[in-house]
Amino acid sequence: MYRYSVATVARTEMVEITSRVQEAVSQSGVKDGLATVFVPHTTAAVTINEAADPSVTRDILQGLEKIVPYRAAYYQHREGNSDAHLKASLLGSSVNVPVEGGHLVLGTWQGIFFCEFDGPRQRQFYVLVAGESPR
Amino acid sequence: MYRYSVATVARTEMVEITSRVQEAVSQSGVKDGLATVFVPHTTAAVTINEAADPSVTRDILQGLEKIVPYRAAYYQHREGNSDAHLKASLLGSSVNVPVEGGHLVLGTWQGIFFCEFDGPRQRQFYVLVAGESPR
Amino acid sequence: MYRYSVATVARTEMVEITSRVQEAVSQSGVKDGLATVFVPHTTAAVTINEAADPSVTRDILQGLEKIVPYRAAYYQHREGNSDAHLKASLLGSSVNVPVEGGHLVLGTWQGIFFCEFDGPRQRQFYVLVAGESPR
Numbered sequence: 001m002y003r004y005s006v007a008t009v010a011r012t013e014m015v016e017i018t019s020r021v022q023e024a025v026s027q028s029g030v031k032d033g034l035a036t037v038f039v040p041h042t043t044a045a046v047t048i049n050e051a052a053d054p055s056v057t058r059d060i061l062q063g064l065e066k067i068v069p070y071r072a073a074y075y076q077h078r079e080g081n082s083d084a085h086l087k088a089s090l091l092g093s094s095v096n097v098p099v100e101g102g103h104l105v106l107g108t109w110q111g112i113f114f115c116e117f118d119g120p121r122q123r124q125f126y127v128l129v130a131g132e133s134p135r
Numbered sequence: 136m137y138r139y140s141v142a143t144v145a146r147t148e149m150v151e152i153t154s155r156v157q158e159a160v161s162q163s164g165v166k167d168g169l170a171t172v173f174v175p176h177t178t179a180a181v182t183i184n185e186a187a188d189p190s191v192t193r194d195i196l197q198g199l200e201k202i203v204p205y206r207a208a209y210y211q212h213r214e215g216n217s218d219a220h221l222k223a224s225l226l227g228s229s230v231n232v233p234v235e236g237g238h239l240v241l242g243t244w245q246g247i248f249f250c251e252f253d254g255p256r257q258r259q260f261y262v263l264v265a266g267e268s269p270r
Numbered sequence: 271m272y273r274y275s276v277a278t279v280a281r282t283e284m285v286e287i288t289s290r291v292q293e294a295v296s297q298s299g300v301k302d303g304l305a306t307v308f309v310p311h312t313t314a315a316v317t318i319n320e321a322a323d324p325s326v327t328r329d330i331l332q333g334l335e336k337i338v339p340y341r342a343a344y345y346q347h348r349e350g351n352s353d354a355h356l357k358a359s360l361l362g363s364s365v366n367v368p369v370e371g372g373h374l375v376l377g378t379w380q381g382i383f384f385c386e387f388d389g390p391r392q393r394q395f396y397v398l399v400a401g402e403s404p405r
Binding site: 063066107 | 349
């Protein structure tokens with residue numbers, strides 16, 4: 001298992017981590033298999049989406065804010081970050097990406113993003129790589 | 136594959152199942168690998184979120200109800216549980232958790248929750264553990 | 271890894287792909303393990319939900335449209351498909367399904383669906399099967 005740190009700089013933010021996930025795949029020596037990215041936080045998530053035009057992640061974060069507002073009268077959790085907890089469950093704590101020939105098999109526009117919903121904070125994510133490696 | 140039952144007691148409810156998932160990991164003998172929890176239902180889900188303060192899961196369920204109301208004029212499905220089907224797809228039918236030294240690698244605040252959206256019912260979830268076990 | 275094509279016919283659509291995923295499992299020879307379906311697109315997703323009554327997927331798509339409208343004043347992405355990108359991240363780019371005795375272990379009502387959010391288009395999905403096969 002490979003452990004990585006991310007320092008986020010805003011309350012909500014999507015940080016591309018594709019190259020670090022590829023780095024873990026390369027270090028593992030696995031040629032064909034599956035890479036899993038896991039986020040050990042309850043107010044952050046991981047997702048796959050477009051990495052080309054930054055307005056996409058901007059619209060995703062804005063859209064999530066419309067769906068789950070930062071402030072709402074019904075929240076009872078005293079830390080005031082209930083929106084971040086719900087966003088984390090909506091996007092999820094892990095993604096799977098196929099590996100072929102030692103490389104992540106991503107679509108043309110896909111990138112892997114660490115999603116911060118209650119930053120800025122020092123965060124972590126883990127990468128596991130399962131599969132066959134030549135001897 | 137390890138099969139577990141959950142008896143839910145409300146229409147919407149999040150039941151913590153972390154210790155049962157750990158039990159499956161221990162029984163499997165796998166030391167390093169990945170545990171996958173799968174829910175074989177279309178109106179229930181599984182998610183990872185905060186297990187310390189119960190107001191977090193309460194706010195998550197309330198927030199989901201705001202996003203996807205129980206009753207809405209446009210629903211055509213006659214069973215009257217369209218909201219539960221959509222919530223199930225929003226949260227997802229499986230989670231992955233890394234395993235190290237025979238233990239689930241979860242963050243300090245993380246727990247695994249069976250999510251009921253159309254209960255009370257008798258439900259099931261499955262745990263698969265893949266990886267290396269010492270001989 | 272098994273690659274499949276899907277030709278979608280509408281802007282938003284859920285296409286059942288369960289039988290093709292089972293086909294991949296059968297071809298792999300894996301008897302006990304885990305099948306992973308991965309979608310290499312940023313405006314499409316994959317989910318598991320009810321495959322019996324078509325009004326369920328109709329209500330899911332309609333419900334997603336209520337949550338994330340096609341048109342909204344705040345979208346900045348110029349391609350005009352920001353809703354599709356957000357829907358893709360809400361439902362997710364992969365699902366995991368247990369395999370036992372060479373068959374997908376799905377609940378009675380569960381089917382696997384390719385989810386189109388910006389069609390019609392020619393699309394792809396990949397299936398990976400990990401586990402034990404008899405020699």
